[in-house]
Amino acid sequence: MLTRLAGGLIYDPAQGIDGEVRDLFIRDGQLVAPAPGEDPDHTYDLRGKLVMAGAIDLHTHIGGGKVNIARTMLPEDQRAHCRARTALTRTGGGQVVPSTFAAGYRYAEMGYTTAFEPAVLPMNARQAHMEMADTPMLDTGGYAMLGNDDLLLQLMSEGVGQEVINDYVAWTLKATQCIGIKVVNPGGINAFKFNARKLDVDERHPHYPLTPRDILRTLSRAVAELGVPHPLHVHASNLGIPGNQVSTLATIDAAEGLPIHLTHIQFHSYGAEGDRRFSSAAAVIAEAVNRRPNVTIDVGQVMFGQTVTVSGDTMRQYANHQHAHPRKWTCMDIECDAGCGVVPFRYRDQNFVNALQWAIGLELFLMVDDPWRVFLTTDHPNGAPFTSYPRLIRLLMDRGFRNDCLAQINPEAAALSNLGSLTREYSRNEIAIMTRAAPARILGLADRGHLAPGARADITVYHDLADPEQTFARPMLVFKGGELVVEEGAVTRVVRGRTQVVRPEFDPAIEGRIGRWFDRYHSIRLANFAITDTEMAAGIGSPVTIHPCNRRST
Amino acid sequence: MWTSDPAQTPGNLTCPFCGLACDDLSVAPGPADAGLVLVNGCQTARGAFAGAMAAGPGTALIKGQPVSLEAALAHAAGLLAAARAPLFGGLVTDVNGMRAVLELADRCGALLDHVGADALFRNLLVLQDGGWMTATLTEVRNRADLILILGREVPHRFPRLCERVLLPPEALFSPPGERRLVLLGPAEPGPLPAEFAAANPTLIPVALADLAGVGALLRGLIAGRPVRADAIPGVAGAQLKQLAGWLCGARYAVVTWAAGELAFPHAELTVQAFVELVRDLNRTTRAAALPLAGTLGDLTANQVCTWQTGYPLRSGRQQGRSCYEPLLYRHQDLLAQGQSDLLLWVQALPAANPAATPAAKCPTIVLGYPGLACGRVPEVFIPVGLPGIDHPGHWYRTDAVCPLPLGQVRDLGLASVAGVIGKLSERLGATAE
Numbered sequence: 001m002l003t004r005l006a007g008g009l010i011y012d013p014a015q016g017i018d019g020e021v022r023d024l025f026i027r028d029g030q031l032v033a034p035a036p037g038e039d040p041d042h043t044y045d046l047r048g049k050l051v052m053a054g055a056i057d058l059h060t061h062i063g064g065g066k067v068n069i070a071r072t073m074l075p076e077d078q079r080a081h082c083r084a085r086t087a088l089t090r091t092g093g094g095q096v097v098p099s100t101f102a103a104g105y106r107y108a109e110m111g112y113t114t115a116f117e118p119a120v121l122p123m124n125a126r127q128a129h130m131e132m133a134d135t136p137m138l139d140t141g142g143y144a145m146l147g148n149d150d151l152l153l154q155l156m157s158e159g160v161g162q163e164v165i166n167d168y169v170a171w172t173l174k175a176t177q178c179i180g181i182k183v184v185n186p187g188g189i190n191a192f193k194f195n196a197r198k199l200d201v202d203e204r205h206p207h208y209p210l211t212p213r214d215i216l217r218t219l220s221r222a223v224a225e226l227g228v229p230h231p232l233h234v235h236a237s238n239l240g241i242p243g244n245q246v247s248t249l250a251t252i253d254a255a256e257g258l259p260i261h262l263t264h265i266q267f268h269s270y271g272a273e274g275d276r277r278f279s280s281a282a283a284v285i286a287e288a289v290n291r292r293p294n295v296t297i298d299v300g301q302v303m304f305g306q307t308v309t310v311s312g313d314t315m316r317q318y319a320n321h322q323h324a325h326p327r328k329w330t331c332m333d334i335e336c337d338a339g340c341g342v343v344p345f346r347y348r349d350q351n352f353v354n355a356l357q358w359a360i361g362l363e364l365f366l367m368v369d370d371p372w373r374v375f376l377t378t379d380h381p382n383g384a385p386f387t388s389y390p391r392l393i394r395l396l397m398d399r400g401f402r403n404d405c406l407a408q409i410n411p412e413a414a415a416l417s418n419l420g421s422l423t424r425e426y427s428r429n430e431i432a433i434m435t436r437a438a439p440a441r442i443l444g445l446a447d448r449g450h451l452a453p454g455a456r457a458d459i460t461v462y463h464d465l466a467d468p469e470q471t472f473a474r475p476m477l478v479f480k481g482g483e484l485v486v487e488e489g490a491v492t493r494v495v496r497g498r499t500q501v502v503r504p505e506f507d508p509a510i511e512g513r514i515g516r517w518f519d520r521y522h523s524i525r526l527a528n529f530a531i532t533d534t535e536m537a538a539g540i541g542s543p544v545t546i547h548p549c550n551r552r553s554t
Numbered sequence: 555m556w557t558s559d560p561a562q563t564p565g566n567l568t569c570p571f572c573g574l575a576c577d578d579l580s581v582a583p584g585p586a587d588a589g590l591v592l593v594n595g596c597q598t599a600r601g602a603f604a605g606a607m608a609a610g611p612g613t614a615l616i617k618g619q620p621v622s623l624e625a626a627l628a629h630a631a632g633l634l635a636a637a638r639a640p641l642f643g644g645l646v647t648d649v650n651g652m653r654a655v656l657e658l659a660d661r662c663g664a665l666l667d668h669v670g671a672d673a674l675f676r677n678l679l680v681l682q683d684g685g686w687m688t689a690t691l692t693e694v695r696n697r698a699d700l701i702l703i704l705g706r707e708v709p710h711r712f713p714r715l716c717e718r719v720l721l722p723p724e725a726l727f728s729p730p731g732e733r734r735l736v737l738l739g740p741a742e743p744g745p746l747p748a749e750f751a752a753a754n755p756t757l758i759p760v761a762l763a764d765l766a767g768v769g770a771l772l773r774g775l776i777a778g779r780p781v782r783a784d785a786i787p788g789v790a791g792a793q794l795k796q797l798a799g800w801l802c803g804a805r806y807a808v809v810t811w812a813a814g815e816l817a818f819p820h821a822e823l824t825v826q827a828f829v830e831l832v833r834d835l836n837r838t839t840r841a842a843a844l845p846l847a848g849t850l851g852d853l854t855a856n857q858v859c860t861w862q863t864g865y866p867l868r869s870g871r872q873q874g875r876s877c878y879e880p881l882l883y884r885h886q887d888l889l890a891q892g893q894s895d896l897l898l899w900v901q902a903l904p905a906a907n908p909a910a911t912p913a914a915k916c917p918t919i920v921l922g923y924p925g926l927a928c929g930r931v932p933e934v935f936i937p938v939g940l941p942g943i944d945h946p947g948h949w950y951r952t953d954a955v956c957p958l959p960l961g962q963v964r965d966l967g968l969a970s971v972a973g974v975i976g977k978l979s980e981r982l983g984a985t986a987e
Contacts, residue, residue, distance in 0.1 A: 065955050068860050073682055075878050078864040085874035091660050092863040092876055099864035123690075126948065126957045130649060131861045150696075150726060193697065195805070195840045207727070318836070330685035333842055334955055335692040336726065342685065521726055523691040523718055527555050527566040528577045528958055535556035535959060539650070539946060 001041045002027050002034055003482070008046030008461060011428050012053065013437040014450035018429040024051065026457040029482035033453040046461055049476055052432050053449050054113025054458030056439040059233075059263055059298050060380040062103050063117045063131030063140070065124045066310040066340040069330055070097040070381075073342060074308055088494055096307050096381045100134040105491050106387055108137035111460030111475040114448060114500070117142040118182055118233060118263065119312045122149070123335040123524070125176035126531060126540065129499060133542035137485060140542065141443075141500035143233050144176045145312055147183035147215045148190040150336040151517050153208045156218060162225070163507075169222040170506035171514065175530035177544060179443060179502050180230035181223050182263075184312040185237055186212035189339045192315035199315070201237055201250040212237050216254035224258045226504035227551035229444020231259030231296065236268045239316045243272035245281035249288055257294050261442070264300025264379040265289075266361040278353055280360045280417055286367035289374070296442055297368065298375035301361035301392055302354065303384030308344040311382065317341025336521065347384070355413035357383075359406070365396055366422040371430040372438045390473035396426040397468045431472075444547050445500065457482035499542045504549040556946045556959040560590075563961040568949065569595055570648075570903055570942040571602040573848025574691075574712050574719075575951035575958050590963055596713035602904060603943070605925075611966040612924030612937030623936065627974070630919045630934045631981035637896035640664040643885040643912070644901040645855040645867070648947030648960060651971030652851075652858040655900060658975050661982055665870035665894070666859060667885035669905060673814040674852040675880055677845045678866055679822040686829040689808065689842035690953035695719045696726040698733060700804035702797070703755075704765055704811035704828065705739040709747045711812045712846055712952070716749045728806065736797060738768065758793045760786075763818055769827030772798050773834055801835055810844040848952040850905055857950055857957075889914045901926055902938050902971050921974055939968035 005024040010017050025034045034040070061067055071077075074097055083093030083102050092099030098106060107115060115135075120128045120142035132140035146152055146169065155164060169181060187210060188199040194206040201212045220232040236251040238244040248268040252260065262268065271279035289295050306325075311317050314331045318341060321329040325346040332340050347354040361383070368374040376393070380386040395402050406414050414420070426434075440449020448456050461477040463470075474489030485493045511526070518526040537543040555563050560581065567579040576595060581603075584591035592603045614626035621629075634640065642659050645652065645668045659666055668674060680686060689697070701720055709716065721730045735755035737746075740762060745751065760768050767786050774781035775798035784791030801807050809828050816824055828843065835841035847853055856867050863869060865878035888894050889912055897918040899911045904923060911920055913929030920932045923940050941947035942960035947970070950957050969977075 063861075068857055069681070071860050071864050072678065072866055073685060075682065075865060078876060078878065082875055085660055085871070090657075090862070091871050091874060092865075094864040097864070100861050102864070121955075123692075124955050126959075127857070127955075130858075130948070130957070134653070134862055193693070193806070193840065324685075328683065328685040330681065331687045332955070333689040333693045333697075335690045336696055337692075520724060521692065521696055523695055524956055524958065525566045525577050527563075528568060532556065539556045539948065539959070541650075541653075 002038060004040035004043040005046050005051060005459065005461070006043050008049045008051035009464070010051050010451060011432040012451040013429055013433045015452055024451060024459065026479065026482045029457055031451055031453050031455045031457050044477065048464055050428065050462040050464055050471070052460050052462070053436045053451050053455070054460050054478065054480065055111050055435045056449055057107070057112055057115040057377065057386065058375055058439040058443060059118045059377045060115050060386055061117060061119065061310050061382070062115060062135055062380070063100070064120060064128035066119070066342055067097055067131065069340070070308045070310050070342045073328055073330065074344060089491055095385050095387055100131050101136060104136035104138050108478055108480070108486050108491055109489050110389060110473065111462070111478050112138065113458035113478070113480050114139045116140065116179070116443070119184065120144050120176060120178055121312065121334055121338050121340070122172060122176045123337045125178070129177060129531070129536065129540050129542060132499065133540050136494050136496055137480060137491070139497035139500055141179040142176070143180040143182035144172050144178040145182050145184055145338050146172060147186045147219055148188070148338045150190065151514065153187065153190060153205070153210060156210055156214065157208045162218070162221060164510065165218055166222045166225055167506040167510035168514070169219070170226050170504040171510050173228070173501070174503055177499055177501050177531050177536055179500050179547065180228065180233050181219060182233040182235065183215060183219055184235040184338065185239065185315055186215040188212065188237055188315045189312060192318065192339070193333050197315065197319065199237060201247045201254065213250065213254040216251060217256060220255040220258045220260050227549040228502055228504055229547070229549065230442060231261045233261045233263055235263050235313060239267050239313055240320060242270050242278045244268050244270050245284050248285060252288055252292060252295055255294060259294050261296045263298050264377065264382065265297040266300045266302065266357060266364060266383065269360055269364060274416060276352060278356065280356060280363060282360045282363035282367060283418070286364055289368050290370070296373045296375070298377040299361050299364050300377055300379035300383045302347050302357040303378060303388040303392065304347045304349045304354070304358065305384065306346045307381045307384055308342060309382045310340070310342050312338050312340055314339035314341045317343050349409045352410045352413050355410035356416060358409065359413060359417035359419045362395060362402065362419055363417065363422065366424045371433040372441070374434060375439055376434045390469045393431055393472050394467065394469035397431065399423060399425050444502065497542065498545045499536060501544045501546055502549050503546050504551060555961055558946055558962045560961065560963045567963070568942060568958045568960050569599045570949050570960060571599045572712055573846060573853070573952035574714055575848065575949055576714055576718065577958050581963050598713055605904065606923070606940050606943050607964070609925040611968055614937065615935040617933060618931045626934050626936050627977050627981060630936065631978050633896055633917055633919060633933060634662050634898070634978065635982055637662060639894050640896040640898060641885060641888055641894035642666050642898045642900065644669045644899040646850045646901040646903050646905070647855065647971040648851065648941035648949055649854060649858055649957065650947060651900070651902060651941065651975070652855050653862070654972040654975035654979070656859060656862050658979050660871050661979060663872045663874070664898070665883050665888065666867050667883055668852050668855050668867050669901065669908070670814065670850050670852045671867055671884070672817070674847060674856060674867070676813040676816055676821045676825055677847060678856070679880065680826045680829055684826065684829070687832050687836055687842055688953070689844055690955050691719050691951070693842070694808050694844055695722050697728055697806045698808040699728045700734045700736070700800055700807040702736045702738060702801070702807065702809045704809065705762060705815040706737070707815040708810065708812050708846060709750050711814060711849070716747070721749065721753055734800060736800070738765065758790065758797065760789050762816060764789060766824040766827045768794065769824065769831055772801070773827070773831050776802055776831070776834055801841070802839065804841065805839060807835060807841040808844050809841070810846055812846040814849065844953070846952050848950055850903060851949065853950040853952070853954045857954060885912070892916070900971055902940055921971055924968070936974055937968060938971050938974055941970070944968045945970045
């Protein structure tokens with residue numbers, strides 16, 4: 001069947017199309033170029049509508065043990081955001097930590113078609129994938145956390161060659177069915193288990209003869225040499241600490257020019273100026289990003305209201321537990337692998353620190369020049385739930401609205417921010433870049449994020465409204481793999497997604513080494529750690545789609 | 555491993571018979587024609603495995619009379635369609651079984667509770683109320699230098715805990731031979747298992763009901779408050795002072811308990827006292843709690859319920875909405891008060907306690923492993939396979955972090971819970987239309 005989307009205004013930055021009227025054609029789940037004279041079986045009249053590829057969230061905590069702990073700790077989130085069963089959709093709501101079903105429905109209702117869980121503990125990868133398999137409407141994927149696991153730190157301490165590290169990294173991607181590698185507070189989660197409360201980029205680990213810089217250099221090199229498309233995904237040291245701009249810049253330098261992605265960089269862009277010893281370092285960080293083409297970032301924008309912080313960074317979560325609101329918090333040391341911390345939090349616009357965090361995030365968005373290197377995230381739910389994206393988009397596109405909001409926050413924070421002087425307003429094309437084209441490119445997903453023939457027909461159609469928040473909150477139509485799944489902001493068809501992975505080659509001899517380590521120190525067998533493709537499809541319920549790597553010579 | 559081929563799991567078979575989920579088991583042909591036997595694992599596992607292997611495939615029953623599976627499914631679907639306040643209990647099943655249970659519960663507007671939820675909620679209410687600091691099995695295995703065990707039944711309820719976690723052959727950071735073990739609990743019943751006794755543990759006799767007070771007292775001692783160490787009659791103050799000193803001096807103290815043993819009212823407050831003690835210790839050193847659970851899949855059912863609905867167990871789906879009432883939706887109370895008009899009891903693995911399904915006054919549908927004893931003749935009994943024996947699956951072990959793959963060792967043609975419920979859902983879907 002040939003379907004025609006006729007007359008819409010197309011925003012497809014990957015092809016350089018910026019708001020041109022064109023027709024699109026869908027057949028068998030893909031965008032196609034029909035033969036001349038071929039008649040469509042069905043036509044949607046999209047004159048006056050905005051058409052983009054389905055949106056891609058490259059950093060959103062939607063699955064895994066820490067999310068389920070947060071759900072357990074916050075039944076009030078369910079009570080406040082109840083979502084009743086319909087003929088099509090399942091019971092279960094929540095906003096800050098929605099049920100898996102609610103997360104899938106809400107994402108689709110905002111025009112998102114793919115999302116990535118950025119903190120998959122290798123030992124918890126099964127759960128992350130099971131939760132994401134139960135998140136309908138979306139294709140999903142995960143980044144496996146390394147850099148605090150005792151095996152990597154032991155290998156590095158022994159001085160093994162980069163080839164061995166590369167094999168271990170590639171094996172981890174395969175065994176955990178992930179698409180990227182993330183490092184969280186490099187070495188810091190591990191150091192906290194030895195009772196260290198802080199670990200700076202060049203500080204020696206309390207047990208291993210290593211620094212975070214060593215870990216960053218080694219892992220970024222492994223990811224690059226294996227040809228994994230997504231750069232090392234870095235949650236830097238010293239999250240949330242005033243003055244952490246210094247360690248953020250050191251983190252960038254540690255990659256030594258290799259590709260590096262700094263996630264939720266807002267939380268890492270703080271100065272220690274002023275009476276309160278807390279200030280914006282957005283200008284410094286933005287300038288560093290602008291000068292270094294190897295660096296990409298996502299912002300982790302703070303939006304005001306109740307949320308919960310879920311993180312692998314036990315060292316920093318423990319340090320921040322006294323800010324918990326409501327007053328409850330959890331930290332876990334996990335499997336000589338990593339950890340997790342869950343601290344509920346309420347960002348208040350009249351609180352100096354929170355208000356400045358909000359302003360810093362927006363400053364970063366507006367001062368990083370290249371929209372291909374900055375991604376729209378709230379680090380869901382750490383800065384705010386993903387449902388706040390439409391408002392965030394308005395803050396970026398509408399200077400008047402932004403300044404109105406600025407006038408309402410803590411005045412001391414507002415006075416310390418240069419946000420009011422930033423005149424930039426994002427264009428639709430730039431929004432399309434940062435929410436579609438760029439995430440697809442940086443993740444190596446050639447099959448999505450654009451609207452060229454051959455792409456998956458993941459397409460979102462918006463009404464052209466004066467208020468961008470209204471536009472992006474409630475799409476007119478969403479197609480997932482060519483099927484119409486959302487109409488006027490409501491799910492009309494439920495579909496299941498697949499897990500997106502990469503599979504770089506490695507020398508299988510590494511399994512012998514890892515297996516011996518498991519036998520000696522772990523409480524699970526290696527054979528039961530690794531997740532097979534059969535298990536993904538038949539047991540977990542989300543078959544894999546493998547994306548190519550481009551291995552470099554070493 | 556997730557596989558239906560037993561040849562692929564030598565030495566890697568996962569045991570579903572306690573919360574440790576030991577995954578290093580092997581099966582081999584038994585003597586004569588006894589079928590497969592477990593060649594390693596603990597005595598509990600070998601006994602449970604042998605019992606399961608001895609049973610046949612069973613047969614579907616209506617009111618105790620053998621019927622075809624189709625007839626049983628049709629009758630059960632009719633009961634479910636007619637029910638106005640169904641209760642889905644037991645919930646001893648794997649991840650995919652629980653996924654199917656939740657889909658059906660959503661369709662039927664059912665309440666959900668696990669057979670072992672009393673124990674589950676002693677821990678869960680603490681996590682929900684204040685949070686906690688915990689560690690997982692491998693972390694404890696490699697790092698603990700002081701292990702404080704609450705109660706007396708931990709070694710019996712988790713037979714290989716000592717070998718696999720508390721006193722392993724070797725460890726990364728804390729030499730097993732130098733670890734200090736302290737048991738804080740009743741002196742009786744019976745002697746400790748040999749491997750525990752060999753570690754020469756310090757025994758501090760405390761009645762279970764006094765544990766919460768001891769926890770509070772220890773917190774006071776650690777904080778340097780002017781508490782009287784001998785304030786609890788029958789508990790040696792000098793020993794508690796010594797313990798407080800050890801806890802403060804440990805690099806990584808671990809406090810562990812089996813919630814199932816703490817079977818007295820408001821035991822969650824006991825759990826909370828020690829969870830808060832652990833948090834106190836973390837101000838200056840490192841410490842973690844290790845709550846022991848996972849038996850009969852309580853964590854498995856609860857995890858899936860939590861991610862799919864946003865609420866833990868003891869929640870319901872009436873009128874197409876989720877509601878969560880941990881104090882009201884205890885299945886024993888609902889059945890005793892006649893608040894349910896249908897019980898669907900799901901139990902794919904044997905339990906020692908309770909040994910039989912509830913004798914409910916309302917009609918009951920049982921999806922049970924072959925040989926499951928029923929407290930009252932159910933309207934419908936449908937035999938289901940055991941996860942890990944009759945079909946592959948996933949199973950959460952005690953730390954709730956590592957869902958392990960279960961394998962399969964035989965094929966009697968038994969359907970899984972997921973398979974049977976899938977068929978019930980299909981029939982209900984047809985009815986609705």
